[in-house]
Amino acid sequence: MSAQEKMADTAGASPGFNIPDPLTLPSLKGKVSDEEWRLRCELAATYRLVALYGWDDLVFTHISVRCPDEGGKARFLINPYGVLFEEMTATSLVKIDVDGNVVGATPYFSNPAGFTIHSAIHMARDDAHAVLHVHTPYGVAVSAQQGGLKRYTQFSMIVHDDVAYHDYEGIATDLDERERLVKDMGNHGFLILRNHGTLTVGPNCAIAFLRMYFLEQACKAQILAQSDLKPPLEEKSKMSAKVMQQGSPAFVKGIGDNLAWPGLLRKLNRVNPGFDQ
Numbered sequence: 001m002s003a004q005e006k007m008a009d010t011a012g013a014s015p016g017f018n019i020p021d022p023l024t025l026p027s028l029k030g031k032v033s034d035e036e037w038r039l040r041c042e043l044a045a046t047y048r049l050v051a052l053y054g055w056d057d058l059v060f061t062h063i064s065v066r067c068p069d070e071g072g073k074a075r076f077l078i079n080p081y082g083v084l085f086e087e088m089t090a091t092s093l094v095k096i097d098v099d100g101n102v103v104g105a106t107p108y109f110s111n112p113a114g115f116t117i118h119s120a121i122h123m124a125r126d127d128a129h130a131v132l133h134v135h136t137p138y139g140v141a142v143s144a145q146q147g148g149l150k151r152y153t154q155f156s157m158i159v160h161d162d163v164a165y166h167d168y169e170g171i172a173t174d175l176d177e178r179e180r181l182v183k184d185m186g187n188h189g190f191l192i193l194r195n196h197g198t199l200t201v202g203p204n205c206a207i208a209f210l211r212m213y214f215l216e217q218a219c220k221a222q223i224l225a226q227s228d229l230k231p232p233l234e235e236k237s238k239m240s241a242k243v244m245q246q247g248s249p250a251f252v253k254g255i256g257d258n259l260a261w262p263g264l265l266r267k268l269n270r271v272n273p274g275f276d277q
Contacts, residue, residue, distance in 0.1 A: 158218075
């Protein structure tokens, strides 16, 4: 049986412990549309960059991207369960539908429950082509603080007024939570999930990643600033609004992604190449 036949034979297989090495898979390049391959490469790079920056949580969170619609049906790319972020490849990414069910041949399986948050935002926001969600210690720590993100630093003021909050409802397996989550997020680009973690959206992976960079830096700086016995200095809301306006061009498609993203990909190709396989 060929490797491709094995992939087809194991599509939808029940979870097991034999997780294939992503680098052993036959490439999907040329077997999917050019646009889907481009999105696969960008998403795989995003997973590896999240690992590179220390935001990963083994295999227990997700980044998703919306594919071009197929026959009027929405499709998404997400990580295969059991593959570390640092070893993600374009070919190993799993294509799923709005319910988190695997579409097409793959030797991997997906975690439908893990797509609950992502599906809600993808379906409600036309601009949310990429959804990035992480559970870092600093982000989770700020999510657990009653006051949420404070205007302590330039990092936080760049994002502060565009941050929404969603109360904790347990591990996100309840589909009913999607409606409440979407309502809480509204049109914001950043979301703090109380007692859980952080989330950003973007028109592409580059913007979603850049937003997460600033949000995570803000959370880290806040926890460090609070280590002092004296309360940190918090700027007024007027100053925060000014800084956010000054920094907002970074999150506009064509500016932030064209400035930071190419350099991030060059860095990734130096220290952890292979995401585009």
